[in-house]
Amino acid sequence: MSAVDSHTAAPGGSARAAGIAMAIGRFLLIAITTYLGLLAVTFFIGRVIPIDPVLAVLGDRARADVVERTRREMGLDLPLIEQFYIYVKNALSGNFGTSVLTTNPVMVDIRRVFPATIELATVGTLIGTLIGVPLGVLAAVKRGSFIDQIVRVIGLVGYSVPIFWLGLLGLVLFYAKLQWVAFPGRLDIVYQYTFTPITGFYLLDAAWQGQWDVFRDALRHIILPAALLGYFSLAYISRMTRSFMLNELAQEYIVAARAKGLSETRIIWAHALRNAAVPLITVIALSYAGLLEGSVLTETVFAWPGIGLYITNSLQNADMNAVLGGTIIIGSVFIAINLLSDLLYQVLDPRTKSA
Amino acid sequence: MSGNLLQVEDLRVTFPTRTGAIEAVRGVSFSLGRERLGIVGESGSGKSQTGRAIMQLTPPQAKVSAKKLSFDGIDLLTASAAERRALRGKRIAMILQDPKYSLDPVMTIGRQIVETLRTHEKVGRAEARERTLAMLEAVQIRDPKRVFDLHPHEVSGGMGQRAMIAMMLIAGPELMIADEPTSALDVTVQLDVLAILDKLVSERGMGLIFISHDLRLVSSFCDRVIVMYAGKVVEQLKASELSNAQHPYTRGLLNCMPRIGDDRHPLPVLERKPEWAA
Numbered sequence: 001m002s003a004v005d006s007h008t009a010a011p012g013g014s015a016r017a018a019g020i021a022m023a024i025g026r027f028l029l030i031a032i033t034t035y036l037g038l039l040a041v042t043f044f045i046g047r048v049i050p051i052d053p054v055l056a057v058l059g060d061r062a063r064a065d066v067v068e069r070t071r072r073e074m075g076l077d078l079p080l081i082e083q084f085y086i087y088v089k090n091a092l093s094g095n096f097g098t099s100v101l102t103t104n105p106v107m108v109d110i111r112r113v114f115p116a117t118i119e120l121a122t123v124g125t126l127i128g129t130l131i132g133v134p135l136g137v138l139a140a141v142k143r144g145s146f147i148d149q150i151v152r153v154i155g156l157v158g159y160s161v162p163i164f165w166l167g168l169l170g171l172v173l174f175y176a177k178l179q180w181v182a183f184p185g186r187l188d189i190v191y192q193y194t195f196t197p198i199t200g201f202y203l204l205d206a207a208w209q210g211q212w213d214v215f216r217d218a219l220r221h222i223i224l225p226a227a228l229l230g231y232f233s234l235a236y237i238s239r240m241t242r243s244f245m246l247n248e249l250a251q252e253y254i255v256a257a258r259a260k261g262l263s264e265t266r267i268i269w270a271h272a273l274r275n276a277a278v279p280l281i282t283v284i285a286l287s288y289a290g291l292l293e294g295s296v297l298t299e300t301v302f303a304w305p306g307i308g309l310y311i312t313n314s315l316q317n318a319d320m321n322a323v324l325g326g327t328i329i330i331g332s333v334f335i336a337i338n339l340l341s342d343l344l345y346q347v348l349d350p351r352t353k354s355a
Numbered sequence: 356m357s358g359n360l361l362q363v364e365d366l367r368v369t370f371p372t373r374t375g376a377i378e379a380v381r382g383v384s385f386s387l388g389r390e391r392l393g394i395v396g397e398s399g400s401g402k403s404q405t406g407r408a409i410m411q412l413t414p415p416q417a418k419v420s421a422k423k424l425s426f427d428g429i430d431l432l433t434a435s436a437a438e439r440r441a442l443r444g445k446r447i448a449m450i451l452q453d454p455k456y457s458l459d460p461v462m463t464i465g466r467q468i469v470e471t472l473r474t475h476e477k478v479g480r481a482e483a484r485e486r487t488l489a490m491l492e493a494v495q496i497r498d499p500k501r502v503f504d505l506h507p508h509e510v511s512g513g514m515g516q517r518a519m520i521a522m523m524l525i526a527g528p529e530l531m532i533a534d535e536p537t538s539a540l541d542v543t544v545q546l547d548v549l550a551i552l553d554k555l556v557s558e559r560g561m562g563l564i565f566i567s568h569d570l571r572l573v574s575s576f577c578d579r580v581i582v583m584y585a586g587k588v589v590e591q592l593k594a595s596e597l598s599n600a601q602h603p604y605t606r607g608l609l610n611c612m613p614r615i616g617d618d619r620h621p622l623p624v625l626e627r628k629p630e631w632a633a
Contacts, residue, residue, distance in 0.1 A: 251456060252452075252453070252456035252457040253456060253460070255407075255412055255451060255457070256449075256451055256457040256458065256519070256522075257459070258410075258412055258443065259410055259448060259449040259451075259523065260448075260470065260474060260522065260523070261441065261442070261443035261445055261471070261475060261526075262444075262470065262474055263474075266474075271459050271462070274459075274461055274462070275460065278461070348461065349461060350460075350506040350508070351460060
């Protein structure tokens with residue numbers, strides 16, 4: 001942290017701030033074009049799939065004149081380019097139409113389900129990072145040893161075992177047998193009616209309102225699915241950390257740090273890992289974004305009312321507004337996380353600032 | 356000169372490989388007082404591994420053995436990891452070849468120098484900063500306050516190597532091992548950096564091991580020269596008497612040096628006889 005402090009305190013601080021402002025501007029431009037591309041693709045998908053949106057709304061018994069009127073009301077008689085313009089305008093103002101399935105505006109549904117996914121993915125990524133990075137460092141430092149092999153096996157299992165199978169196994173063991181965790185869902189039924197969430201992040205909301213019994217209950221519900229997602233991302237993060245660390249530990253500045261008489265602990269954590277952190281940020285961000293896409297399998301097994309479950313349900317009911325709206329939201333978050341990781345990359349690696 | 360600072364006897368560094376052990380250093384012996392010793396040799400002659408073995412910085416898979424390897428009466432071979440660490444940086448320091456790779460790219464120069472100091476001495480932040488700035492000035496960096504906050508990629512090679520010297524000298528070592536300290540620098544900067552190193556080493560009365568492939572540089576800079584070939588010392592002599600070298604390999608090296616106004620055809624080729632390595 002103090003490395004960042006000394007940057008801003010440096011005489012070149014203002015030049016650096018200007019550089020970062022430039023970078024933000026450039027990234028925003030990239031983000032906007034990417035976003036437009038995303039909208040174009042979703043629009044295209046919405047138009048080519050063999051699902052008639054009018055049919056989805058009215059059912060197949062409606063009279064021909066009603067169908068025609070509805071088609072006009074939905075703007076489907078307009079030229080494609082005009083339809084796209086309206087689509088973009090609506091998407092930018094967060095209007096994705098109404099979900100046929102829930103009869104709510106799609107945005108309202110997403111505001112309800114997305115926080116559940118974000119909460120799960122965040123706790124999962126935290127677990128994956130806080131355990132995966134130290135494991136990877138350990139494996140790199142003790143390269144070829146028994147510990148390295150164990151970390152390799154842990155990673156391999158996490159990477160290759162299907163997550164729904166592990167999830168069911170976890171439920172059988174920790175819920176049914178040991179009763180350590182709560183049953184599927186986000187809260188016990190008792191709390192579902194007494195607790196009013198503010199942001200939709202139950203852990204945060206409960207802590208904010210000082211309802212610690214709710215907090216504990218939410219934690220008991222989230223811990224198993226989050227641990228599974230965490231294990232999955234841990235597998236990837238630990239492998240990448242190991243390889244980045246091996247690369248850094250072979251550098252000359254490590255020899256110089258040893259020649260200075262620094263302790264191995266300091267060499268590993270303050271020098272090697274600090275350098276390995278630069279590419280590692282991208283890995284962690286991408287893994288986080290991957291979890292945000294909605295882990296449909298995990299959400300299904302744990303009855304977690306997240307966006308993965310929502311989109312899957314909508315898809316099975318040909319509810320295209322919900323599917324496309326959800327896709328756009330996930331895409332936007334993906335773009336935002338990429339942007340953020342690129343910015344963080346710039347902060348962590350001083351060499352990128354002059355580029 | 357007396358060999359009271361560093362004594363090396365029959366030093367061997369072996370790397371086990373799939374096809375058998377490779378001996379990088381095969382029985383090197385010398386002793387060193389507070390003087391300048393040059394070690395010259397071609398690539399792969401074991402000169403760098405000799406320097407690293409003294410610092411105990413050989414790669415973990417390498418085996419180091421010696422009849423005697425002692426620094427100021429401390430047996431380096433039996434010293435514990437903590438004892439060796441206390442020596443490194445504090446009493447024996449090392450300058451590496453290329454500041455582009457030997458400085459941590461994501462840490463400011465100032466912090467890297469402060470780090471050496473605070474590893475070995477209990478000093479406060481403010482004092483560490485003061486002493487670092489003074490050290491930067493001692494290596495003739497004109498604007499120490501500015502350079503303190505720069506990252507290694509923001510300075511030139513010459514400036515980087517001066518920062519490296521500052522980083523390795525700040526804890527006041529008695530022995531400095533300089534492993535090709537100027538080979539990666541521009542020719543014009545080489546002399547500046549050497550002059551700084553020369554001045555600081557003599558001011559502080561340090562011992563210096565200067566590892567280089569540049570025979571002329573070594574002879575002008577050091578008191579004594581060791582010539583290494585295939586992991587062995589083939590000749591040891593005073594720098595002033597280099598022109599009277601006896602060993603054919605040393606003579607070959609000397610013969611290869613270009614002379615102004617000497618248009619030699621064909622260019623001499625260095626001879627390598629297996630019996631020298633035996």
